[in-house]
Amino acid sequence: MNTHLNTRRRRRPRHPLGYAGSALCAGLLALLSAGGIAAQNTELEVGRTLAGTLAAGDTARYTIETAENDFVLGEVNQISVDVTARVLDPEGTQAGRFGGLGRGVERFGGRTAGAGIHTLELFVAGDDAKAGGRYEITLLRREPVATDPEELADQVMSRFDGPHSPGGAVRVWRDGRTLFSKTYGMANLAYDLPFEEDTRTNIGSTSKQFTAFAIMLQAERGLLSLDDDIREHIPELPEFEHTIRVKHLITHTSGLREFLNLLRMTGRRLDHGDWIDRSELIDIVQRQPALQNEPGAEWNYNNTAFGLAAVIVERTSGQDFPVFMRENVFGPLGMSGTMVRPSTRHIVSNMSEGYTPGPDGYRQIGDLGGAVGAGAIYSTIGDLQTWAENYANPRVGTRESIDEMMTSFVLNDGEETGYGYGLSVDEQRGLKRVSHGGADVAHRSMFVFFPEINAGLTTQSNHAQFNSGVAYELAAAFFKDAMEAEEDAAAGGDEEFDPEDFDPEAFDEFAGRYALDAAPNFILAFTREDDTFYTQATGQQRLEIVPTSDSTFRLLAVEASVTFLRDAEGDVEGLTLHQNGDNHATRLEGDEAEAWEPTAEDLADFAGRFFSEELETFYTFAVEDGALVLHQRRLDREELEPGEEDQFSGGGLSFAFERDRNGQVIGFYVANGRTRDVRFGRVR
Incomplete structure (x- = not known):
């Protein structure tokens, strides 16, 4: 019996630097039960602080009356108890969940989908029967979601603001003019250093476009060709059945193992700061017995490939990659706040420290090792605007090279990947968008550029829970005049989709089991009980889902959704899981669909x-x-x-x-x- 795992081709650009591992579907978390009731519902009022105590099994309940599309922000000071908070909408459905920081001030908030009484439940995190203690809760803001883009940015970033939290920054520009630039929270909690506009931040995989740009510079100089066999430049690599070309490295189509995921299999604890040296990349490739796919046949996000691309830049230039970038890119462009960190031991002046919530407060996590080429760049929000302006009016590199970077790569079978050279390529409401997100261990980054209007923005944070995708929401606000109307309006719809209009029996066409192509043993099962719909992932609790159209559903307990897909005959053949990027899953039919x-x-x-x-x-x-x-x-x-x-x-x-x-x-x-x-x- 052939038991080789088989991963189908996937089309997804925006994956961070980091190992996928459990993160592939880690957001499908089991919903913890809340236990008993410690207090009657208490209404929260803006600016009023309430004190309370919690014991294991207790639930404290607070209410907030809101209008539709309100913005709410509050915080819990966990004096001597680790609190988890969840928000229930007026129908009693979970609308949000917050936790992870065991001590200190943790903020919660977001926008409401409907008017009415929202309930905030607090309970002791974990299952320690002896846990419990004191807390204070304060409602900081309750107001309409801002229509002014700058005020909206303040709302979006407010959860990461203040002297107790790792922070972040937002910068927006258009036609060479800065429209908005502001920082929030702290760059360093140990020394009480605020996040400022010249704070250097680890941009994670946002770095990949710089590595691709360096490859393009070397191609312009005639020192390499994108069609070169990579063994021409790194001859110690093994000769596989199929030739890997330079272009395959910078388009995620090489077929090589992803080294961070691979090292996790060995027991290397990347989340604990285990050392990784750049030299390991070549050793890892030398040990790979065969390619995971024919080069150019499949898009599979790959940090190994970009690390090797940096080696090729070094071999063709005679310079270490950090030196090459400083002398050939950052220096000529005046990006004085940007550098490649050669290793996690090298000092970066004026940097933001990365933090993740832990049971006893925020923890300094450090950076991933061996990341040069795939990540490892520290930059400032001002320098990233400068970088975008070179895309618009090249001073380093040619117009032809930049346009090629921003063109979706075409696979061997003619299908586009949605990814160019180190850049995601797609559209946002009618505008061409090139972008790249980044995530090191704790830093988060997003760079977005709209070439048709010479505009863009970047969001940066040193908080592991920051959602870089807010950049797209802010882009829609700042560049609304250049974008098409929302999809429902463009389609002529006068009202949003009402879940009550969905025929429950129509769900029976979707019911069944679906295997993620990137992890075939991870199964999503979909079932219906009368007019309630559920999904259950392998080894996890069943979660309720609600329809958002005739073929899309939103998970209530986590930030995720699914879109069911049909083949040419109209039969449901699979789905896309929208969570930390898009992941295709294939429907299991016949005997395969029966659980073992x-x-x-x-x-x-x-x-x-x-x-x-x-x-x-x-x-x-x-x-x-x-x-x-x-x-x-x-x-x-x-x-x-x-x-x-x-x-x-x-x-x-x-x-x-x-x-x-x-x-x-x-x-x-x-x-x-x-x-x-x-x-x-x-x-x-």
Whole structure:
């Protein structure tokens, strides 16, 4: 039986620098039950602080009366208790959830979808029966969502403002003129340094366009060709069945393993700051037995490829990549606040420290190692405007090179990827948009440019919970005059879609099971109970969904949605999961759609110790309390969920076990999104 994991082609540009792993669908979190009631509903009033206490199992309930499309902002001072907050709309449906910071001031907020009484529930985070303590809650703002773009920016960024929070910055420009530039919150909490306009911030994968630009400069100088075999410049790389060309590196179509995902499989704890050296990239590629896809045939976000692109710049220029960028790009453009950080040990002056919420307050996380080429650039919001202005009126590089960067790459079968050279390429309400998001461990970034109107903006933050996608919302506000009306208005609709108009029986056409192409063992199951619809992901709790059109649904408990897709005959063939980018899932039909429920005897077949020559790593599987459990020296213990027969998933990993002709389990192939087909063989 062939148990190789098979990932179909995907078309999605905006993925950050970082390992996908459990992040691929980590947002599909189980909804925690709220327990008992600690207090009657108490109305919150703007500017009034209320004190309270919580014990495990208690729920404190507060109400906020709002109009439709109001903006609400509040904060909880967690004096001696770790609080999770959730917001219920007037119908009692969860509209938002906030938590993660165990001590100190944590803000909550957002816009309301309807008028009426919203309920805020507070309960003790986690399941520690002895947990509990004091808190204070304050409603800071309750007002209409701003129609003025600058006021809207203040509302969007307000959750990350103030002296207690990691912060961020927004800058907007058009035709060479700065329209808006403002900073919020703190760049460094240890030294009480505010976020300022000249604060250098790790822009994560937003860096990729700079690496692609460097490749284009070297091509202009005749030092390389985009059609070169990459082994012409890095001859120590292995010769695969198919040739990887330079253009495949900067379009995410190379077929190489994604190194951050791969290293996570070995037990490297990237979330704990484990060291990664750039030199490991070549070693990783040398150990890869075969390409994951034919170059140019599939779009699969790949940090390895951009790291190798930086090496090619070095080999063709004779300069270290940080020096090349300083002397050939940043310096000539006057981007004095921008630099490539050679490693996580190198000092960056006037930088923002990255923070993530932890059980005892904010934690300094540091940067990902080995990121040069894929990330590792620190920049300022002013320098990023300067960079965009070079796109509009090139002073470094040619118009032809920049236009090529902003053109969607075409795969071998003629399909466009929606990604050029280091840039996502799409539209926003009729305007061509080129952009790139970035996410290191804790920093978040977004760069957006609209070439047709010579305008753009950037959002930056050193808070791990910041949503860089707000850049698109702000773009719609600042450049409204140049954009088409909202899609529903453009289609002639007078009213928004009313979920009550959706025929429940129409959902039966969508009901079934869908496997994510990037992680085939991660299954989304869709079911209906009367007029209520649900989805359930592998190993997770069932979540309610509501229709937003005749083929799209929004998850109520998390920030995610799905769009069901039809083939040429009109049959539902799959769906797109919209969460941290777009991920295609293929519908499982026939026998494949039936869930596998392994017996204790079945599970015993998989117990044992396995070794990967490629990773030089051992995995051990054991049957514990009726479940198959993964053990690895540095990874957390993971109880695995069965999927299709002989397949399991857990901890962000998918396992497809392999049997010999006698039915004995002899190994497995493991995947975690961007890296797949990594084989382990049984050793006992």
